[in-house]
Amino acid sequence: TSTYGTSVALVATMAPTTAYGTVTFYSGGPSGLNLGTCTVISSSSPAGSCNTSSVALPVAADAVTAVFAATTDYSASTSTASTITVSKATPTVSLSPSPSTVAAGASVTLTLTVPSAADAGTVAFTYGTSAPTQATALSGCASQAVNTTLLTATCTTTALPQGTDYLKAVFTPTGGTTDFTAATFTSNIPTITVTKPVANPTLTVSTANPYYGAGVQLTATMSPSGATGTVTFSNGSSCTLSSGACFATTTT
Numbered sequence: 483t484s485t486y487g488t489s490v491a492l493v494a495t496m497a498p499t500t501a502y503g504t505v506t507f508y509s510g511g512p513s514g515l516n517l518g519t520c521t522v523i524s525s526s527s528p529a530g531s532c533n534t535s536s537v538a539l540p541v542a543a544d545a546v547t548a549v550f551a552a553t554t555d556y557s558a559s560t561s562t563a564s565t566i567t568v569s570k571a572t573p574t575v576s577l578s579p580s581p582s583t584v585a586a587g588a589s590v591t592l593t594l595t596v597p598s599a600a601d602a603g604t605v606a607f608t609y610g611t612s613a614p615t616q617a618t619a620l621s622g623c624a625s626q627a628v629n630t631t632l633l634t635a636t637c638t639t640t641a642l643p644q645g646t647d648y649l650k651a652v653f654t655p656t657g658g659t660t661d662f663t664a665a666t667f668t669s670n671i672p673t674i675t676v677t678k679p680v681a682n683p684t685l686t687v688s689t690a691n692p693y694y695g696a697g698v699q700l701t702a703t704m705s706p707s708g709a710t711g712t713v714t715f716s717n718g719s720s721c722t723l724s725s726g727a728c729f730a731t732t733t734t
Contacts, residue, residue: 486571486661487599489535494548494561496522499530503553507534509544512560517546537598539568541661570663573600577651577669586644586679587706592620594635594651594669596628600662603628603655605635610648614671617650628653644676681709692734701729 484490494505502524507517517539520532539546545563552558576595584590594605607623610616623637635651651669655662681704688699702713707726714720721728 483567483569484539485569485599486539486541486657487537487573487597487601488571489537490539490566491533491535492517492520492546492548493531493533494520494522494550495528496530496550500524501530501550501553501556503556504551505532506549506551507536508547508549509539511545511547511563512549515540539566541568541570543567570659570661571599572663573597573653573655573667575600575651575653575667575669577649577672579649579672579674582672583675583677584642585677586642587640587708588679589638589640590642590674591636591638592623592649592651594628594653596633596635596653596655598633600653600655600657600667601628601630601633602657603653605637605654606652607637607639608650608652609642610650611643611645614648614650616648642674642676644678647674647676649674679706679709681706681711683713685715694734697731697733699729699731701727703727 492507502522504519504521506519509515509517517536518534520534522532526532544566546566547563548561550559573596578593580591592607605626607620608617620639621641623639626635626637628635648671650671653667659665683702683704686701692698700715704726709726710723712720712722713728715730717732719730719732721730
């Protein structure tokens with residue numbers, strides 16, 4: 483017995499043990515699904531055997547046979563079938579954010595790792611602000627494809643709100659309920675702390691060398707531009723931010 487996507491070792495033993503050549507394994511006979519090949523050579527251990535492994539077995543009671551290809555010394559032959567029962571898989575998927583603490587508006591990368599048994603599919607990333615069960619869609623992260631080489635799906639976002647956010651990912655494997663015990667699988671629910679953003683002002687002076695008594699305009703431009711509030715200059719004048727900037731006029 484095995485589970486879908488789990489590697490199964492396939493071993494062919496020849497009689498006589500000096501029958502050297504290529505063996506191909508099939509599910510459903512020579513006209514069925516090719517599961518891989520191996521070669522029996524003089525130095526095989528144990529003598530007259532070879533083996534390979536396969537993750538290609540479908541969910542079913544698979545009748546697996548080994549077919550020996552004809553050589554100059556031996557004719558082709560096919561083994562009796564061995565039945566391997568493959569059941570549906572229940573993949574465990576793991577979600578992690580990086581970094582785990584970030585200022586509001588900064589980038590966060592969410593990574594979901596899937597097992598090799600479930601190497602293809604899509605992932606929807608969500609967050610909640612009040613409870614782990616809450617699932618608010620993240621813009622641009624609703625359907626991320628799994629990288630079948632890295633076995634991960636990722637999304638980078640700047641949309642997480644300030645506070646403690648509960649993160650979640652729902653994985654939809656390509657095989658659906660044909661190969662898996664459910665249509666979707668939900669990750670663990672890590673948290674991320676989103677702090678207040680740091681507002682950095684840039685000061686611009688209307689003239690660098692004013693004459694005595696002349697008016698000078700002081701402009702504060704904020705980063706990020708969405709910052710709101712009041713800016714106070716070192717001379718005591720102040721202004722209220724609008725669209726990320728404001729100015730005050732003083733005399734020298």
